[in-house]
Amino acid sequence: MTSSLRDKALACRDAAAAIASLDTEAKRSLLHAMASALAADESVVLDANARDMDAARANGTSDAMLDRLRLDASRIAGIVAAICEVATLPDPVGITTRRETRPNGIVVERVRIPLGVIAMIYEARPNVTADAAALCLMAGNAVILRGGSDAMQSNVAIAAALRRALKASGVPEAALTLIDDPRRETMVELLQLTDIVDLAIPRGGEGLIRFVAEHARVPVIKHYKGVCHLYVDRDADPELALRLLVDGKTSRPGVCNALETLLVHKDIAASFLPRASRELRDLGVEIRGDEATRMLIDDAEPASEDDYAAEFLDLIIAVRVVDSLDEAIEHIRRYGSDHTEVIATRDSYAADKFVRAIRSAVVMVNASSRFSDGGELGLGTEIGISTTRLHAYGPMGAESLTVERFVVRGVGQVRHPRSE
Numbered sequence: 328m329t330s331s332l333r334d335k336a337l338a339c340r341d342a343a344a345a346i347a348s349l350d351t352e353a354k355r356s357l358l359h360a361m362a363s364a365l366a367a368d369e370s371v372v373l374d375a376n377a378r379d380m381d382a383a384r385a386n387g388t389s390d391a392m393l394d395r396l397r398l399d400a401s402r403i404a405g406i407v408a409a410i411c412e413v414a415t416l417p418d419p420v421g422i423t424t425r426r427e428t429r430p431n432g433i434v435v436e437r438v439r440i441p442l443g444v445i446a447m448i449y450e451a452r453p454n455v456t457a458d459a460a461a462l463c464l465m466a467g468n469a470v471i472l473r474g475g476s477d478a479m480q481s482n483v484a485i486a487a488a489l490r491r492a493l494k495a496s497g498v499p500e501a502a503l504t505l506i507d508d509p510r511r512e513t514m515v516e517l518l519q520l521t522d523i524v525d526l527a528i529p530r531g532g533e534g535l536i537r538f539v540a541e542h543a544r545v546p547v548i549k550h551y552k553g554v555c556h557l558y559v560d561r562d563a564d565p566e567l568a569l570r571l572l573v574d575g576k577t578s579r580p581g582v583c584n585a586l587e588t589l590l591v592h593k594d595i596a597a598s599f600l601p602r603a604s605r606e607l608r609d610l611g612v613e614i615r616g617d618e619a620t621r622m623l624i625d626d627a628e629p630a631s632e633d634d635y636a637a638e639f640l641d642l643i644i645a646v647r648v649v650d651s652l653d654e655a656i657e658h659i660r661r662y663g664s665d666h667t668e669v670i671a672t673r674d675s676y677a678a679d680k681f682v683r684a685i686r687s688a689v690v691m692v693n694a695s696s697r698f699s700d701g702g703e704l705g706l707g708t709e710i711g712i713s714t715t716r717l718h719a720y721g722p723m724g725a726e727s728l729t730v731e732r733f734v735v736r737g738v739g740q741v742r743h744p745r746s747e
Contacts, residue, residue, distance in 0.1 A: 332516050335504050336523045340444050342499035343469035347441045349498075351418040357496045358414035358461055362407045364492040365457060365485065369403050375484035376453065383477050391581030391640045395451040396478055406457045407484075413461040413707035419726040420467045425660070434736040439729040441467030443525035447710070448539050450475030450531035456485040457530075458708045459502050461473055466728035469493060469502040471524065473517060476509035483507055511538070518543040528723075530711045533638070548719065550712045552638040553583030553666040555696045558655040558681070560672035561592040565599055567693060568671035572603055575669065575696040577610045581640045582666055583712065584699040588635060589643045590655045593619070596648045600624055612642045619648035635662045652677050656684045663687060665714040666697035688721035689713050 349357070376398040383396055410739065411714065414636070426435040445468050447459040456472055463470035474482040486505040493500050506513060518527055521544050529539040533552045540547050557575055559568045575586035591599055604614060604624040614620070615630040627646065634645040635658070647656045659668055669691040670681040678692045689699040701709025706724025713719045719727035 332506070332508075332513060333523075335501070335512065336444070336517070336520050338499075338501035339469045339471050340523050341503040342502035343441070343444050345499050346464055346469055346502050347420070347443075347467040349467070351420075354418065354465055354467075355414045357464060357498060358410055360492040360496050361457075361461065361489045362410040362414075364488040364495075365403070365410070366407045368484065368488040369400065372453075372481065372488070373398060373400070374402060375480040376478075378480045379453075379478050386477075388477065389641075391580075392477070394450050394579070394581045396453070396481075398453060398481060402454065406454045409454075409702060409708040410457055410461045412702070413465050413725065416465065416644055416707045416725055418465065418636060419729045424731060425694035431738050431740050432738065436734040436736070437731045438734050439726070440732050442730060443707055444469050444471065444523055445710075446471045446473065446520075446524045446527040446545070448473050448514060448518075448527060448529040448531075448535070449694070450535055452479055452530070452585070453470045453478045453485060455530055455710075456482045456505070458490065459710050460486075460489055460724050460725075460741065462708065462710045463728060464502065466725040468525075468728055469504070471504045471506060471517065473506040473514055475535075479507060479509060501705050514539070515542045518545060526728075528711045546565060546717070547715075548711060548713045548723070549715045550583070550666070551714070552664050553585070553712075554587050554636060554638050554664040555584060555667045555669070555699070556588045556590055556655075556663060557586050557669045557671065557696065558590040558649075558652075558659070558676050559592060559595060559599055560652060560655075560670060560674060561594040562674040562677065563592075563595060563599075563671040564673055564693075565595070568599065568621055569603060569606060571669060571671055571693070571695050573610065575645050575744055576607065576612060577642065578695075578697055580642050582697075583638070584696050585640070586644065586669075586696050587637060587639055588658075588662070589645050590658060591620075592651050592652070592655070593648050593650055596620075597623060598619060600646070600648075607644065610642070614644055614646055616646040617648060620646045623648075638664070638674070655682065659685060659687075666712065667691065667696045669694070669696050670709070688712065 413658045422439045449455045490500045524545045528548045600623045614627040616627040621627045665687045667689040701722040709722040
């Protein structure tokens with residue numbers, strides 16, 4: 328193992344103690360300073376991002392990945408705003424979630440504390456550098472950031488601004504440690520540091536996440552892909568369902584909360600699918616459907632089994648006509664990825680049955696799948712999405728970067744008092 332990597336990780340662990348000791352107001356002040364520093368460095372970050380974008384285009388990077396990589400003034404303003412929003416969130420550290428007095432008089436509390444050192448492994452999205460730093464620090468943790476080579480220049484520029492704010496605030500800069508070595512061997516070394524790293528969170532494509540899960544010796548939060556479904560029930564409002572479909576599929580097709588499959592009840596398919604096809608076709612969406620779909624949409628391509636399990640991350644959607652709500656649920660259970668599922672319906676019974684039957688991390692009733700995002704769900708921003716059902720499930724904010732421990736308060740009680 329390279330001594331430089333271990334030394335950096337050890338420094339980050341030492342800095343974690345300093346972060347954990349900060350009170351709420353100190354953390355809020357630190358985050359606002361980080362946001363101001365990033366805003367001040369906008370031109371530096373944009374120049375760095377332009378170099379990353381040029382290199383990515385030269386390497387033949389897909390449009391979806393280019394969209395994830397690209398920064399502009401508006402997106403930087405959004406990142407700055409997200410840091411500021413995290414600063415306004417309730418501080419999860421020190422919160423007592425449960426308190427009870429046992430028959431022997433001891434008081435048992437469950438109290439949230441920081442995890443310690445978080446290793447963030449990500450690709451393409453430079454905004455993750457700032458989002459992860461803000462959430463980790465608000466939750467009292469230090470963070471080791473290892474971004475991909477495609478966004479390295481952008482990540483370095485963003486991290487430099489944020490670290491400058493840490494230093495000016497009297498906080499150890501090592502609390503935000505960026506690993507600028509893109510080799511996979513270095514990533515594996517980081518994932519072996521069981522005595523330093525408390526949790527690894529990979530964020531990116533399925534290949535990256537599986538690589539991290541297979542090579543890590545530290546705990547890993549996993550989310551392989553987002554195969555998100557919209558089920559249009561027999562009692563759906565067609566206009567509402569159409570809005571959900573267009574927004575979920577086309578507003579940003581290269582993200583994990585975009586729709587990939589449309590399921591339509593047979594009783595509404597004949598009226599809904601031709602309208603949906605016209606809307607999607609005008610927006611450049613390719614439709615792949617089963618036989619019943621192709622009977623209603625002339626230019627639909629045949630859908631394969633692989634299509635129903637695919638995360639296209641592109642203007643492609645798989646469509647299937649189903650006989651019932653139960654069949655829609657069964658399809659989602661078979662092909663879904665436990666990310667986000669949506670039902671469009673005016674039937675409260677159908678909505679409740681869908682919510683109970685689907686075990687995905689986020690279930691939407693008459694709302695777009697694109698709301699499956701930490702910022703939209705009130706977390707300020709998110710560090711990732713967990714579909715592993717460990718201590719966190721779904722979009723993860725600051726609270727998900729803490730754990731509960733037991734604090735016991737007594738007045739001298741012993742479990743086995745000696746008899747006189």
